[in-house]
Amino acid sequence: MKEWYRFPALVMVLVLSCPLACSDDTRYDQAICVLIDVSGTYADQREEVVRILKREVLPGMEPGDTLLVIRIDGESYERDNLEALLTLDARPSHANAQKLALARQLDSLAEREMATPHTDIPGAMMLGGEYLRELASGSRVMLVFSDMEEDLAPGTRRGLREDEFDEVSVVAINVKRLRGDNSDPEVFRTRLADWERRVLASGGRDWRTIMDPTRLAAYLGEMRSG
Amino acid sequence: MQSIYLWPDNALASIFAVWLVSVVFLWAAREPMLRLLSTLGNGLAEGLASIGGSCAAAAKELQQRSREVLLAAGTRDAQGRLDRELQRVDSGFSKQLGHYSQIHRRLDDQLLALEQDYQACGIAPLEIPGWSAAVEAIAGIPLSGDPNIQKVLEGIKRSSQDAERKALQSFREDSARRHKTLGTMLPCWKAIRSSLTRMQDRVGLALESSARINSFVEDYEKLRQNREEAARALTYSATKLCLVAALVLGIALGGAFINFQLIALPMSELVPAGARIGGLPVSTISALVLVLMEAAIGIFLMDMLGITELFPKLATIPRSRRRLILGLALAGLFFLAAVESSLAILREQIVEAEAVLKLSLAGEGPRIVQSASQSAIPVVGQAVLGFVLPWVLALVAVPLEMLLDSGRHLLAALGVLTLAALSHLANGGSHVVRHASTMAASLYDVYVSIPLRIEALARGAEGARQDRRYNVSGQDKAPGEGAI
Incomplete structure (x- = not known):
C-alpha cells in the first residue's frame, strides 16, 4: 500500500517509451534517382522535365526520402554528373525548406546551357544504381527522362551486371519520339522493349513507361507502399 | 459413376448388378447393421441430451450467479x-x-x-x-x-x-x-x-x-x-444504462478522433517523421498515445474526485495522497491541453507552409498564398478545440465505468440466452436423432425387403416341411407320443 504510486508511474513510463522503444526494422523511406538527358536531341525538354519534377515528385516526398539528380551526357558514369543529392530532414518544416532549395537548384539546371553530341544512358543508370544500392532505402525508383536512344562515344563500353538494378523500379517518362520514330513507330517500340529487357535482365524489379506525367505521383506512392 | 459399372456399355445391367450385390450384402449384414444403427442413434441422442442438460444447467447457474x-x-x-x-x-x-x-x-x-x-x-x-x-x-x-x-x-x-x-x-x-x-x-x-x-x-x-x-x-x-421482481427491474436498468453508456462512449470516441486528427500532423515535427512501427508513422502513434494518456489521466481524475471507482485501491489511500494525485492529474491534464493547443496552432502553420510550398513548386505567385491565410478564425478555433477536447475526453471515465458495470450484466444475460438456446437445440437434436435412427432401420428393411420376403417364405416352407415331417413321424408313432 505504501508503494501505491508505482503502478501509475510504470504505466506512464511504458506508454511514453513504447513509440521510442518499439522501433521497426522495415524501412519505409523512398529513394528517387532522376536521370535527365541533356544531349542535343532532348535538350528542348529540360524545362518540362524540371516542371514535372517540381509538380509531381517534390510535393509527394516525405521526410527521410532521398532524391538524386544525375545528368545524362556523353560520359555519364562520372561523379560530376551527379547534379543533386538530397535526403529530406525528419522535420516536415525543414524538409519543406529543403524542397524549395532543391527546386531552385533544378531551375538553375534548366537554365544552364548544355549540349553533348553523345548520349550515355547506361552510364548514368549504372551511377544511379550504385547510389541507390548504397542508400538501401525501402523503395528505390529510377526515373529516366530521355529519348532512350543510346549513343555511346567511340571507345566507351557499358555492360550492365546481373544485379545492377536490384530492387530498383525503372520508369521511362516523358520519352521523346525521334524523327525516325514518327516514320516507323515500331522502331520506338522496339527501343523501349529492348530497354525493358536489359533492365529486367539486370535485376530490375519493374520496368514501366509513363506517358502522362500526372500519373507519376500515384505511381511513386504505389511503390512506397510496396 | 461409370467407374463402378461392371459393364460400362450396359448401364442398366451394371446398376442392377450393383443393386443385387448391395441388397444381398445388406441382407446378410442386417442384424449387425441394425444394431449399429440403433447404437449409433442412441449414443448420439444421449450425447445431445447430455449436452442439452449441461447447457441448461450452465444457463441456470449463470442466471443464478x-x-x-x-x-x-x-x-x-x-x-x-x-x-x-x-x-x-x-x-x-x-x-x-x-x-x-x-x-x-x-x-x-x-x-x-x-x-x-x-x-x-x-x-x-x-x-x-x-x-x-x-x-x-x-x-x-x-x-x-x-x-x-x-x-x-x-x-x-x-x-x-x-x-x-x-x-x-x-x-x-x-x-x-x-x-x-x-x-x-x-x-x-x-x-x-x-x-x-x-x-x-x-x-x-x-x-x-x-x-x-x-x-x-x-x-x-x-x-x-x-428479489425476482427487483432482479428483473435491475436487468432492465442495466440494459438501459449499457446502451446509454455505449452511446456516450461512441460520442466521446468521435471527440477523441477529432482530437487525434488535430495533433497527428504537428506531431511529425516533434518525433522522427520517417520512422514507423508496424507500418504506421511514429507521429501518428504518438498522437494516439497522447489522446489515450488524456483518457487515462481523466480516469485517475474521476477516481480521485470520487465520481468513479475504476481503481478500487485508489479509494483506500489517505486523503492527503488523494489530494496529491488529484492535483497531479489536474496539472497533467492542463499540461496536455496546453500542448494540444500549441500543436493545433502548429498544425495550421504546417498546413499553410505546405500550401505555400505546393503553390511555389507549381510556379504560382505569392499573392494567392497570402490571401488564403488572412483569417485568424481557424487558428483560434483549433487552439480552443485543442485546449477543450482533453478536458471533455477526461470525462470518458464516467460512461466507461457505466459500460463496464452494466455490460457485465448484459453479457451474462446474453450468455444465459445463448446457453438456453443451445440446450433447446441439443434436446431437439436428440429427439430428431432418436427418430432418425428408427427411421433408418425401417428404411434399411425396406431396401432389403425382397431377400427378407424370400427368407420369410423360405422359413415358412421350411417350417411347413418340418411340420409335415413332424406330423408324418407323429403318425408312425404310438398315440400320445406326438403330444410330447
Missing part, C-alpha cells in the same frame, strides 16, 4: 444512495440546526424590539397638575366690575390659552414620534416574515430529504423482499 451479482450490485447501490442521503441529511441537519439557533435569536431580538416599540407607542394624556382646581377657584370669584379683576381674569384667560396651545403642540409631537416608531416597526415585521419563510424552506427541505430517504428505504426493502 448473474442474478445474485445484479442484486448485490443493486443492494450496494441502494445502500450507497441511502448512505449518501443520510450523510447529506446529517450534515444538512447540523448546518440547519446551527442556522436555526441564529434565526431563533434573531427572532427574539426582533420581537424584543417590537415590544419596546409597542410600549413606546402608548398614548399618555397630558395633565397639567392643579390647573383644574385653579380654574374652578378663579371661576368662583364674583364679577364686581372691578377693572383689576377683569384684568386678572383676562390674564388668566391668556395664560390658559397659551397652556392649551402648548399642550396641543406637545400632543402633536408625541403623536409624530409614535408614528415614527410605528414606521420603524415595519422592517421588523418584514424581517420576521422573512425569517419565518426561511424556516419554512428549511423544514420543506428536511421533509423532502425524508421523502427521499423513505423512497430509498422502500427500494431497499423491495430488493430484500421481492
